[in-house]
Amino acid sequence: MSSDATPVPYTQPLVFGQRMQVLRTRRGMSRTVMAGLVGKSTSWVKQVERGDIGVPSLSMILRIAEVLRVRDLSDLTGDQTLPTHLFIGPGHPKLSAVRTAIDTFPFTADREAPPSANLSARMSRAWSARHCAANHREVVGTLLPDLIRDAQLAVCQTDRAADRRAAQAALAEVYSLCQFFLAYQPDTALYWRVVERRMVAAQESEDPHAIGVAAWLAAEAHRDSGHYDAADAVTADTLRYLEPLLADAATDVRAIVGALKMAAGYTAARRGDTGTAWHLWDQAAGVAKKLPADYFHPVTSFSRAIMGAHAVTIAVELHAGGESVRQVAAADATTIPSRPRRARHRIEEARGYHIDGQPEAAIATLSKAYEAAPDTVQYNGYARRIVLEEAESKSPARRRRAAELAARIGVLAA
Incomplete structure (x- = not known):
């Protein structure tokens, strides 16, 4: 051989x-x-x-x-004695209840589904809670079981075609929230079951926005699993469907088109394709400029305010240390209204500093990420990797700071 x-x-x-x-x-x-x-x-x-x-x-x-x-x-x-999980975080205490709700088949005779207005209002509150809470997994995990059951029941009990499509769109949105909760938790099969169910519900809804969100989240799932071709296919196919609709589209649809272009840019950067990655960032930035100044998409976080954070991620994914730090200086994390999204951006900043050979700044920035949303840092593989590495630093001061952060996020737990 x-x-x-x-x-x-x-x-x-x-x-x-x-x-x-x-x-x-x-x-x-x-x-x-x-x-x-x-x-x-x-x-x-x-x-x-x-x-x-x-x-x-x-x-x-x-x-x-x-x-x-x-x-x-x-x-x-190959050492099985001390497994260290990087891209799978701990199982959340609410995981079992969410899993049960997803796997339970609802019967139409059990009870009457809540009105669509009730579901819509509850979902708005759930998204708001996710963006505002530092312990967002705890908050979302508490709300999800009832939302899942009620949305499933609403689909089962609709008679008119238009009502059924609307119920499917609501169910797809609930599954979108589920994916955020399930990401990086130790139940990959459940995670992909939600990805697939959300795609089906979105297609059944025939709603362009629901379809776009489902595609964006599917691309995220494929890319994080290393399935770059699948991620590219879902973003390209969905953009071909959505872009002809833009002339008369609502703001949310235009935003999801920008988010999909950005998702394709992330995949290109992960592949190491610098030109394509920055070209797609430029296209997404062009979409963002046409959105209202205070607009913030509730699922993807796409907005004018997020484009600086996206530029940091593109540079980091390309492993361009100097460019990463330059983009960090240009971005303004304080304009990101979502706590988990702001924490994720801080993690990307920390990755940029680490690639550029500035470990002290990386650890300090991860501490800021933890302050914004501990739940985000605890489940993020990149944050865990940096903390693990710096916990072995030759610098006693840096080793101590990294160890303190490691203890807070439980990164050294077997």
């Missing part, structure tokens, strides 16, 4: 380099792309995979795990 061939898993225990090669090829990532993302040469990647170079340092292992979206470090290192 060629030295460049992918080893067959499980025929014998795999060493680090072989595991890295298997995970890289599963992602469809070339050695050249991976080398650029971890800041090494293509020959270095090849030497590690062939075993010519020993196991890298912890900081490089964590960087490789981030690039390959390894959810558990033991999948990369």
Whole structure:
């Protein structure tokens, strides 16, 4: 077998380099792309995979795990004794109740579904609570079980076609809120079940906005799983459907078109395609400029205020340290009204500082993210990776600050 061939898993225990090669090829990532993302040469990647170079340092292992979206470090290192979950956070106490509501089949005779106006008002309050609460998973997890059951029941009990389409749109919106709650929790099957159900409900609704939101969230799910082609397909197909409708479209539909362009830009950046990523950012920024100055999309957060944060993420995903820090300086986190979205932006800022070799600034910025929304930091793999790496720093002061933050977010828990 060629030295460049992918080893067959499980025929014998795999060493680090072989595991890295298997995970890289599963992602469809070339050695050249991976080398650029971890800041090494293509020959270095090849030497590690062939075993010519020993196991890298912890900081490089964590960087490789981030690039390959390894959810558990033991999948990369082969050490099962101390698994460290990066991209799967802890199971939330409300997860079981939400799972039960999703999996329960409603019967139309059980009780009468609430009026559509009641569901709509409750969903508005739920989105508001999600954006305003520091412990947003706790708040949303409390509201979701009843919302899921009532929205499912509303679909079952509608008789008229128009009412059924409206009920499906409401159900799709509830599933959208579910996806935010379920993201990075230890039930991947449930997460994808919600993604699929929301797509079906949105299509049944025939509502352009519901379809756009469902596509945006599906693209997020595909990209975070490393399925870049699927993410590109869903954004491209949905944009082809929505863009001819823009002339007479409502603000929410125009915003979701901008959000989809931005989602495609994220995927391009994750692939390492600099030109396409920034071109799509420019297109999304053009859409944002035409929105009302105070507009903020409740699901995607798309708005004028968010474009600076998006620019930071594009630069970070491209692993451009200097450009990341330049975009951090240009962005204004205080204009982002949503606490979890503001926390996520702070995490992206921290990633930018870390890539640029400014670990002190990275840890300080993660502390700001924690202040904005602890729930966001606790479940974010990038934040966990930076804290883990700096908890091993040679600087006693930085090691202490990282360890304190690690204790607060539970990052070192097995």
